[in-house]
Amino acid sequence: xxxxxxxxxxxxxxxxxxxxxxxxxxxxxxxxxxxxxxxxxxxxxxxxxxxxxxxxxxxxxxxxxxxxxxxxxxxxxxxxxxxxxxxxxxxxxxxxxxxxxxxxxxxxxxxxxxxxxxxxxxxxxxxxxxxxxxxxxxxxxxxxxxxxxxxxxxxxxxxxxxxxxxxxxxxxxxxxxxxxxxxxxxxxxxxxxxxxxxxxxxxxxxxxxxxxxxxxxxxxxxxxxxxxxxxxxxxxxxxxxxxxxxxxxxxxxxxxxxxxxxxxxxxxxxxxxxxxxxxxxxxxxxxxxxxxxxxxxxxxxxxxxxxxxxxxxxxxxxxxxxxxxxxxxxxxxxxxxxxxxxxxxxxxxxxxxxxxxxxxxxxxxxxxxxxxxxxxxxxxxxxxxxxxxxxxxxxxxxxxxxxxxxxxxxxxxxxxxxxxxxxxxxxxxxxxxxxxxxxxxxxxxxxxxxxxxxxxxxxxxxxxxxxxxxxxxxxxxxxx
Ligand code: TXE
Numbered sequence: 001x002x003x004x005x006x007x008x009x010x011x012x013x014x015x016x017x018x019x020x021x022x023x024x025x026x027x028x029x030x031x032x033x034x035x036x037x038x039x040x041x042x043x044x045x046x047x048x049x050x051x052x053x054x055x056x057x058x059x060x061x062x063x064x065x066x067x068x069x070x071x072x073x074x075x076x077x078x079x080x081x082x083x084x085x086x087x088x089x090x091x092x093x094x095x096x097x098x099x100x101x102x103x104x105x106x107x108x109x110x111x112x113x114x115x116x117x118x119x120x121x122x123x124x125x126x127x128x129x130x131x132x133x134x135x136x137x138x139x140x141x142x143x144x145x146x147x148x149x150x151x152x153x154x155x156x157x158x159x160x161x162x163x164x165x166x167x168x169x170x171x172x173x174x175x176x177x178x179x180x181x182x183x184x185x186x187x188x189x190x191x192x193x194x195x196x197x198x199x200x201x202x203x204x205x206x207x208x209x210x211x212x213x214x215x216x217x218x219x220x221x222x223x224x225x226x227x228x229x230x231x232x233x234x235x236x237x238x239x240x241x242x243x244x245x246x247x248x249x250x251x252x253x254x255x256x257x258x259x260x261x262x263x264x265x266x267x268x269x270x271x272x273x274x275x276x277x278x279x280x281x282x283x284x285x286x287x288x289x290x291x292x293x294x295x296x297x298x299x300x301x302x303x304x305x306x307x308x309x310x311x312x313x314x315x316x317x318x319x320x321x322x323x324x325x326x327x328x329x330x331x332x333x334x335x336x337x338x339x340x341x342x343x344x345x346x347x348x349x350x351x352x353x354x355x356x357x358x359x360x361x362x363x364x365x366x367x368x369x370x371x372x373x374x375x376x377x378x379x380x381x382x383x384x385x386x387x388x389x390x391x392x393x394x395x396x397x398x399x400x401x402x403x404x405x406x407x408x409x410x411x412x413x414x415x416x417x418x419x420x421x422x423x424x425x426x427x428x429x430x431x432x433x434x435x436x437x438x439x440x441x442x443x444x445x446x447x448x449x450x451x452x453x454x455x456x457x458x459x460x461x462x463x464x465x466x467x468x469x470x471x472x473x474x475x476x477x478x479x480x
Contacts, residue, residue: 047142084099097276113466214243254287306368332385411455415436
C-alpha cells in the first residue's frame with residue numbers, strides 16, 4: 001500500500017492529526033494508496049513555511065528561479081514512465097494517454113514558465129518633457145493552487161509553475177481523488193533542490209483543506225480549476241477578503257460542423273474531442289451540431305468510429321477508453337444517460353456500464369455514448385456531464401447554430417469545421433467562448449490566453465496572463 005505524505009517546508013510529513021484517507025484505483029475499484037487527511041493545522045504550517053521562504057525566493061534573479069523550474073521539468077521527463085503509470089492507476093485514464101499527453105505537458109509547463117520568467121517585462125509610459133511612468137510587477141506573495149482530478153499533474157503544474165516563476169511561494173492542493181503524481185512531484189522538487197517552503201503540497205479533502213486555504217488571511221490569490229459550483233463557493237468566501245481569483249470552471253462545448261468541411265477530418269477529431277480521457281476534459285465538445293445536408297454521412301462515419309473504440313484496462317496498449325474517475329462520477333454520468341432517455345433522446349451508441357474481465361472486474365467503465373433527437377435547450381444539452389456522452393443535432397442556418405451554441409450558461413471552448421475562411425472568422429467572433437478552434441481541437445500554444453466566458457470562469461491562464469495574475473502591478477511616476 002503506497003502511503004503519500006504532505007510536502008511542507010521541504011519535508012515529506014504525515015498530516016498533523018496522523019489520519020489517512022483511502023485512495024481508490026478506478027480501474028479496479030480497490031484501495032491502492034492512502035493520503036494524509038490533512039486539516040487546517042497543516043494548512044497553517046504550510047502557509048507559515050511559504051511566508052518564511054518568500055523574501056529569499058522573490059529576491060532570487062528570475063534566471064535562477066527559472067533554472068530550478070527547468071530542472072524540475074527535466075526530472076519529470078526522466079521519470080516519464082513511472083509518472084504515466086501512476087497517473088493512469090490513480091485516474092483510470094489509458095497509460096498511453098498519460099505517457100503522450102499528461103506527463104509531457106507537465107514537464108512543458110515547468111520548462112515554459114521557467115524560461116518565460118526571464119522574458120517577462122513591465123511597461124513604461126513616457127510623457128515627453130513631463131513625466132516618466134513605469135510599472136513594477138511585484139510577486140503577490142503566498143498563493144494557493146487548487147486543482148481537479150481529470151488532468152491531475154497537467155493542471156497542477158499549469159498553476160504552480162507560473163506562480164513560482166513570478167516569485168510567489170505556493171501552497172498547493174491536488175484533488176483528493178487523484179493525489180498520487182502530486183506526491184511524486186514533491187519528491188522531484190526535493191531532488192531538484194527547490195528551497196524549503198517555496199512550494200508546499202497539502203493533501204486532503206476540498207471542504208477541509210481547500211476551504212482552510214481559501215479562508216487563510218495570508219493567502220493573497222487563489223488559482224482554482226474545478227466544478228462551477230465549487231468555484232462559486234470559493235468566490236463567495238474569497239471576495240470579502242479581496243483575494244485575487246483565477247477560476248477555470250466547467251464547459252458545455254459545441255462543435256459546429258458545416259457542410260463544406262473536410263468531413264473525414266471533422267469526424268476523426270470530433271471522436272477525440274468527444275471521448276478523449278473518457279470525455280472528462282473541460283474542453284471536450286459534447287454538443288455536436290451538424291449542417292443538415294451532411295448529417296447522415298457524419299452520423300454514419302462517427303458511429304463507425306465509436307464502434308472502433310476499445311473500453312478496457314487502462315494499462316493495455318490497445319485501450320482507448322479507460323475507467324471513469326470514481327463510482328460517484330460514474331453514477332452521475334449514468335444519471336444523465338437516464339435523463340437523456342426521459343427527455344426523448346434516441347440512443348445511437350453505448351449507454352451501458354461495461355464489465356471488464358480479470359483484474360478490472362470492479363472498475364468504473366462506461367461505453368462511449370451517443371444520442372440524437374434531443375432539443376438544443378434540454379437539460380442534457382445545457383448541463384455539464386463531464387463523461388463520454390455526446391449529442392448529435394442537425395442545423396439549417398448559421399444564425400440558428402450560433403444561437404444554440406451560445407445558448408448555455410457556459411462559454412469555455414468551441415470548434416468550427418468549415419473551409420470558408422470568412423465564415424470561420426465571422427462565426428468565431430460571434431461565439432461566446434473563451435477558446436475557439438477552427439478545423440482542429442485541443443491545439444495548445446502555452447503563450448495563448450486560456451479560460452472561459454460566462455459561468456466557465458474568471459480570468460485567463462497561460463503565457464503572460466498567468467505571470468500577470470501572480471503579480472501586483474505598481475505604477476511609479478517621476479516628474480521630469
Ligand atoms: O470537483 P470539485 P468535483 C466538473 C465536472 C464534475 C464536477 C464536480 O462537471 O462532475 O465539476 O467535480 C477542491 N474549497 N469539473 O466535485 O469539487 C477539490 O478538493 C476549496 C470540471 O470533483 O470542484 C479539488 O481539489 N477547494 C473541471 C478541486 O476543488 C475545494 C474538472 C476540484 O474539485 C472545495 C473537475 C472548497 N470548499 C470537475 N471543495 C474542469 N473545469 O476541468 C472542493 N475543493
